[in-house]
Amino acid sequence: MAKSKSRMSQEVNAGSMADIAFLLLIFFLVTTTIASDKGILNILPPKLDPNVPPPDIKKNERNIFNVLINANDDLLVEGEYRRSAEGLDKEFKDFILNFGAPDEEAAALFNTLPASLQGQALRRPESSDHPKEAVISIKTNRGTSYEVFLEVFDLAKKAYFDIYAERVGLTADEYRALTGDDEASKALQDKGKEGIPMAISIAEPDKIGGN
């Protein structure tokens, strides 16, 4: 009787498996874009009701830190001309923590701050009264480039986050990474923010120098 010559080997040759997997791996490596949903969060003001006149807000000039950016991307910081936004975060911080004329509530707030932040209170009469009053105002032209605007906005956020983080004893990066999902991180978040609202006002750009 004829017998088939050789028994086929029972195993599948798996030596090239790694190569196949590599090929697929490289395909996915190349096509992957790990979606990045990172950015700077901003809450826009509500729409104005045309029937209701805009509220007339009386604020002392010293409580507003004005930053103007014109169509040439030059800056006017508190009436002073600048070429770049460098160092602005420090000035924002000094402005917020000035405590020039704190009322009772603000004085109580001041006492809760850690010593490192208390030391930054310069108490200059021409700067902000206390953090609750302090507003950073950023005004642009229609021709201002987005990049410069974002840089200034970023620095303003940095000033606030630095303060919040220092209050709870974290680094700014750690503070921003707090999710607020669980009790502990929510409590930390609230403790940082308490009494110091993030007041960054973005004025409607005026029509000069754009389209």
Added chain:
Amino acid sequence: MAKFKKKTKTQESIPTSALPDIIFMLLFFFMVTTVLREQDILVEQKIPQATQLQKLQKKTLISYLYIGKPKNTGLYGSEPRVQANDALVTPTEIVQWVNQERDKLPEADRGLITISMKVDKDVKMGPISDVQTELRNADARRVLYASTGKIYQD
């Protein structure tokens, strides 16, 4: 003198039989994290850099607006345009788009809709403020200025 020569009969080849498994594991990781882009971006996108980045927890709440100079300048001109989903829209259509996006969300989350604005570096503030005005009209006031990380010098 003490003898230091030991019998060294260790195997010199690394066993590679587990290599496919490792590669497969990597493969699965990338397969799972991959999001195949379902829409073409019609505008230029050079995302600016910033330091104070925040990450949003719920990705489902985010809708994207792309703003930049059209890639196909012959067809769409060279002025910055806004792209929502897979088409270029005019600012006046944004309210409608926001409402459509909001309807896709479960009712409890509708107030939390966040618009991620992916804006090209070279865009001026004019078009952006037009878009923001429309977003205010649509009452979608949470805006995320998408940006990539930057190391800041202290």
